[in-house]
Amino acid sequence: MxxxxxxxxxxxxxxxxxxxxxxxxxxxxxxxxxxxxxxxxxxxxxxxxxxxxxxxxxxxxxxxxxxxxxxxxxxxxxxxxxxxxxxxxxxxxxxxxxxxxxxxxxxxxxxxxxxxxxxxxxxxxxxxxxxxxxxxxxxxxxxxxxxxxxxxSIRQIFDAAALSTNTPAAEDWPANGMTAGVPAEILERLPSLFDWVRTLHETQHYQDAxxxxxxxxxxxxxxxxxxxxxxxxxxxxxxxxxxxxxxxxxxxxxxxxxxxxxxxxxxxxxxxxxxxxDDAVSPAQTAERQIHTHDVRIAALQEEIAQLKASSSWKITAPIRAAVSLLRNQTTGNP
The missing domain is CATH 3.40.50.150 (Vaccinia Virus protein VP39)
Structure with a gap:
């Protein structure tokens, strides 16, 4: 449990x-x-x-x-x-x-x-x-x-914006910083970011980061x-x-x-x-944590389904079907 x-x-x-x-x-x-x-x-x-x-x-x-x-x-x-x-x-x-x-x-x-x-x-x-x-x-x-x-500071703002992992293409870069090179999407965003932070510096605009x-x-x-x-x-x-x-x-x-x-x-x-x-976490370790979370959610769903099936009330048949569907989707990876 x-x-x-x-x-x-x-x-x-x-x-x-x-x-x-x-x-x-x-x-x-x-x-x-x-x-x-x-x-x-x-x-x-x-x-x-x-x-x-x-x-x-x-x-x-x-x-x-x-x-x-x-x-x-x-x-x-x-x-x-x-x-x-x-x-x-x-x-x-x-x-x-x-x-x-x-x-x-x-x-x-x-x-x-x-x-x-x-x-x-x-x-x-x-x-x-x-x-x-x-x-x-x-x-x-x-x-x-x-x-x-x-x-x-400009450094704080620039680092936060330049190294953000908001785009899917950048998600593959290992979290521990070990890489054969800087991802192309980072290099592509740098010139516009430089112009942006230069404007922030000149106008003294407060930018959260x-x-x-x-x-x-x-x-x-x-x-x-x-x-x-x-x-x-x-x-x-x-x-x-x-x-x-x-x-x-x-x-x-x-x-x-x-x-x-x-x-x-x-x-x-x-x-x-x-x-x-530890500070460095490899992609494999991150995947292991995600699998653990997935297993916890599956176990919780299985327990909920067992409790629902133990009831004879007609009103709960719809929640049972919804829970089974959710369990199947999580197990197979379907959306």
Missing amino acids: PRPMVSNRSRIVENIDIRTAAGLEIGALHNPIVKKEDGHILYVDYAPTEILRQTFRYPDASPDSIVETDIVWGQAPLASSVEQPVDYILASHVIEHVPDLIGWLNELRAALKDGGQLGLIVPDRRFTFDARRNVSSPGEMVEAYLLGYRRP HCWVFTPASFLDMREYLAALKLFPYEIERIFPTEAGEIDFAVRLRAVTGSEAVKDSIQTARRTLTPHE
Whole structure:
């Protein structure tokens, strides 16, 4: 029987009493982790609600579904916008977008109580359109911090656009970077991308991008680098490696002031990572994960069909046929 799947959204709040704790959620948009009716939560974003709705680009949701922004986080530090430090902060698929990662993490720390929790859901570059990109380096992070980036840099934007795996022809390039040459479709897009980023530079237009690229292992590497620089004021309470068939991993951080506990927590977190969490993942390993996910789905469908067939109600004959059809299609690979 397949193991029940636990979502990363559940994992980063499972040890918080959201009914009584005060929290912030960054970038909730139309799908908040904690709803207003569930707890004391304030929604933080880079722009007011009306601006977010104008630029909303999710085909499966309406702009009207975006939650109301309580705090607009711009030039001023986040801590100046809250009356007092909060118990927890949540951010799902946000950390990769911030231009200055070190500054962002430290601003969040200033808005947290001592011992407060920061819950992050982070895309794993091996299973997203960032698969071709190298994981972020400590030098990139230090540069962004010392230069005080408030918008994605030209390098960050160019790399994100140039190396994206959005087109089918590019999907065959191995995620571990081993290749006989650069795919033609990348070379073809470079000239137009160069003209585009030059215009961005000249106009100083804000362009969103994935500024940072992680795997679970590289996330811990970066935290260790930053801890050595005394620029990472968190213990790693728990890291949840990327599940088979998923594209992201989850991390729970605890706001602290000392550095020794931070180092110890990173080493403890490393022991929770399995061998497949190494930075390089071959196409064969990726295919193996996809097969595992396929098997889990097939087992779940078979169980549902068995439960349906055990019933004598005429009303369930249509769902039975639909489930059998879906099982047959998944087994044979037919659309």
